[in-house]
Amino acid sequence: MIANTDEARTGYRNVWVVAEVLGGQIQKVTYELLGAARSLANDRACEVWCVVMGHGLDGQIEPLFHGGADVVLAVDEPRFAEFVDEDMASVLVRFVDTHKPEIVLCGATTRGRALIPRVAVAANCGLTADCTGLSIDPENGDLLQTRPAFGGNIMATIRCSNHRPQMATVRPRVMNALPADTGRTGRVIREQLLESEKSTLKKVVEIFQDTENAINLADARFIIAGGRGVKGPEGFQLLKRLAERVNGAVGASRAAVDSGWVPYNHQVGQTGQTVQAMVYVACGISGQIQHLVGMQSCDYIIAIDKDPDTPLMQLADVAIVGDLFEVLPEIVREIPRT
Amino acid sequence: MKMVVCVKQVPGTHDAKIDPETKRIVREGIKAVMNPFDTYAVEEAVKIKEKSGGEVIVMTMGPPRAETVLREAISVGADAGILLSGRAFGGSDTWATSYALAKAIEKIGGVDLVLCGKQAIDGDTAQVGPGIAAQLGWAQATYVMEIPESNNGVITTRRMHEDGWDLCEITLPAVLTVVKDINQPRVPTLKGRLAAQKLDIPVWSPEDIGADEELIGLNGSPTRVVKTNPPPPRGAETLVLNGSPSESAGTLVRELRRRGLL
Numbered sequence: 390m391i392a393n394t395d396e397a398r399t400g401y402r403n404v405w406v407v408a409e410v411l412g413g414q415i416q417k418v419t420y421e422l423l424g425a426a427r428s429l430a431n432d433r434a435c436e437v438w439c440v441v442m443g444h445g446l447d448g449q450i451e452p453l454f455h456g457g458a459d460v461v462l463a464v465d466e467p468r469f470a471e472f473v474d475e476d477m478a479s480v481l482v483r484f485v486d487t488h489k490p491e492i493v494l495c496g497a498t499t500r501g502r503a504l505i506p507r508v509a510v511a512a513n514c515g516l517t518a519d520c521t522g523l524s525i526d527p528e529n530g531d532l533l534q535t536r537p538a539f540g541g542n543i544m545a546t547i548r549c550s551n552h553r554p555q556m557a558t559v560r561p562r563v564m565n566a567l568p569a570d571t572g573r574t575g576r577v578i579r580e581q582l583l584e585s586e587k588s589t590l591k592k593v594v595e596i597f598q599d600t601e602n603a604i605n606l607a608d609a610r611f612i613i614a615g616g617r618g619v620k621g622p623e624g625f626q627l628l629k630r631l632a633e634r635v636n637g638a639v640g641a642s643r644a645a646v647d648s649g650w651v652p653y654n655h656q657v658g659q660t661g662q663t664v665q666a667m668v669y670v671a672c673g674i675s676g677q678i679q680h681l682v683g684m685q686s687c688d689y690i691i692a693i694d695k696d697p698d699t700p701l702m703q704l705a706d707v708a709i710v711g712d713l714f715e716v717l718p719e720i721v722r723e724i725p726r727t
Numbered sequence: 728m729k730m731v732v733c734v735k736q737v738p739g740t741h742d743a744k745i746d747p748e749t750k751r752i753v754r755e756g757i758k759a760v761m762n763p764f765d766t767y768a769v770e771e772a773v774k775i776k777e778k779s780g781g782e783v784i785v786m787t788m789g790p791p792r793a794e795t796v797l798r799e800a801i802s803v804g805a806d807a808g809i810l811l812s813g814r815a816f817g818g819s820d821t822w823a824t825s826y827a828l829a830k831a832i833e834k835i836g837g838v839d840l841v842l843c844g845k846q847a848i849d850g851d852t853a854q855v856g857p858g859i860a861a862q863l864g865w866a867q868a869t870y871v872m873e874i875p876e877s878n879n880g881v882i883t884t885r886r887m888h889e890d891g892w893d894l895c896e897i898t899l900p901a902v903l904t905v906v907k908d909i910n911q912p913r914v915p916t917l918k919g920r921l922a923a924q925k926l927d928i929p930v931w932s933p934e935d936i937g938a939d940e941e942l943i944g945l946n947g948s949p950t951r952v953v954k955t956n957p958p959p960p961r962g963a964e965t966l967v968l969n970g971s972p973s974e975s976a977g978t979l980v981r982e983l984r985r986r987g988l989l
């Protein structure tokens with residue numbers, strides 16, 4: 390809503406986190422957002438609320454208090470076992486209208502990025518995508534939202550001074566969850582999906598959860614990525630071995646995906662995913678610009694290539710000149726099984 | 728089926744290089760192209776038209792030169808193009824963009840399906856597609872990797888998620904955003920190119936679409952970019968390891984341990 394006076398803005402209070410729920414389980418990113426929300430709430434001297442929409446949420450609420458929530462607004466609804474973004478958005482819009490949060494945070498995941506824009510449009514407020522930094526402007530209490538643009542080549546700081554709530558999606562793995570404080574508790578508000586909010590527009594008819602190949606690149610601390618230099622699906626088994634050893638995920642360049650060696654949901658880069666892992670190991674990837682824009686924000690980059698002069702070898706923190714088929718097994722050997 | 732594909736002109740990165748000093752993309756002399764994800768949206772619409780008939784209208788909001796992406800889409804099978812252009816549209820964020828595009832879709836009238844790219848590679852927000860759906864009050868499906876069926880006012884979509892996919896039946900009208908996996912865009916034929924050259928492309932102003940001045944451009948944009956910075960510099964020099972595989976592996980693992988990464 391438009392809130393272009395101090396008076397209008399003071400009508401909005403508290404920092405909200407919209408939980409990411411998958412198969413009845415609250416996902417890690419939710420706790421990271423609660424950590425970020427806690428510190429924003431301290432600056433604003435307000436509460437942290439967590440909105441949970443899912444099904445079979447028993448036992449999932451208490452941990453949210455341990456993670457920093459003061460209030461949990463829960464909708465346990467069979468229809469929400471599936472991702473029905475239209476209905477979830479309707480419920481959220483109603484909550485926002487009723488409770489008037491000052492800030493709403495949500496994970497920048499496929500689900501979060503589908504849901505929140507709908508809410509922002511309906512609630513007539515600004516939304517900043519894919520933030521990597523959040524802070525409060527001490528001058529006026531506005532939320533300062535920092536995000537990479539142009540594939541990480543510039544960082545932009547964005548504010549929404551004249552609208553409330555201020556909404557942002559935040560990348561997984563960027564904020565820090567708080568250590569669970571099992572002594573903390575809070576208030577639960579149970580809510581329902583109203584009949585009028587049940588749209589008949591979408592029916593989810595089948596769900597496939599790829600647990601074996603769960604690749605969640607956005608969530609991974611370690612990404613072991615391969616390119617044309619990996620030469621085939623067998624080569625990717627080598628990468629998978631290292632990924633398993635460090636509890637990481639397997640990524641790929643477009644060349645590897647287009648060759649059919651790995652499915653598209655592994656692709657990192659401009660036409661794939663943008664990732665921000667702690668460690669990115671690029672194996673046989675030359676590092677064309679379309680690949681770099683998807684991974685250059687990773688904290689620590691390692692490249693393995695026969696050719697020492699590729700763009701990725703130049704960009705990397707560690708450049709290993711050599712044959713990946715010889716180097717990778719040695720790395721696996723150096724890291725003991727846990 | 729009457730379809731609208733929203734396409735955006737973005738700075739291309741085909742020939743971009745990294746400045747060895749600053750390690751940033753060199754943007755000088757880079758030409759503008761159709762947002763790569765939008766090429767898949769265009770192809771999918773054309774495929775649906777070929778299969779079950781209908782019409783494909785491509786639309787962009789941008790400066791007059793953005794017209795080239797419309798002609799590009801027409802050369803691969805779109806039937807018509809519309810350019811939303813006018814000073815008052817300038818400075819639109821995703822809220823204002825989705826509002827303007829939605830108003831234009833309403834003006835076109837009778838639209839069954841709107842297709843967008845998953846995201847634009849300049850802003851990287853992925854917000855405009857769902858934003859249009861919300862403005863129109865339509866259903867949506869994002870990150871669509873396959874459309875197994877489309878008929879009788881219902882479309883089946885396979886949505887990609889981090890952990891797998893789901894299959895949804897969606898009642899039209901609806902807005903979809905698509906990922907690269909969905910198809911392989913065709914290259915234009917000579918005939919297509921000629922058709923694209925010849926076609927008249929209407930330009931619609933804010934008044935033409937009946938837009939509320941307060942809701943477009945900078946006026947209608949709740950977000951403000953207050954500053955831009957270069958990204959935090961990457962760590963010091965590259966550590967180059969060119970010893971034997973086992974030496975390199977040993978040094979790397981020690982280095983990871985020293986930094987607390989293992």
Ligand SMILES: Cc1cc2nc3c(=O)[nH]c(=O)nc-3n(C[C@H](O)[C@H](O)[C@H](O)COP(=O)(O)OP(=O)(O)OC[C@H]3O[C@@H](n4cnc5c(N)ncnc54)[C@H](O)[C@@H]3O)c2cc1C
Nearest residue numbers: 616617618642643644658659660661673674675679695713
């Ligand atoms: C519009 C557009 C969008 C794109 N989007 C993406 C994207 O999202 N993601 C993406 O990755 N690309 C993307 N690309 C493609 C990109 O430009 C490159 O073509 C691609 O990234 C190259 O993949 P690669 O590095 O695996 O292959 P190559 O460039 O062929 O590199 C292979 C490397 O492996 C090394 N090598 C070979 N054998 C060995 C060995 N035994 N041991 C060690 N090293 C070895 C070689 O020296 C070489 O450096 C896009 C392109 C366009 C035009």
Ligand SMILES: Nc1ncnc2c1ncn2[C@@H]1O[C@H](COP(=O)(O)O)[C@@H](O)[C@H]1O
Nearest residue numbers: 733734788843844846847852853854855
């Ligand atoms: N100015 C625009 N004109 C037409 N379509 C647009 C425009 N901006 C965004 N889109 C569409 O919305 C999608 C997502 O863009 P974005 O939300 O900016 O990442 C793009 O792939 C386009 O399909």
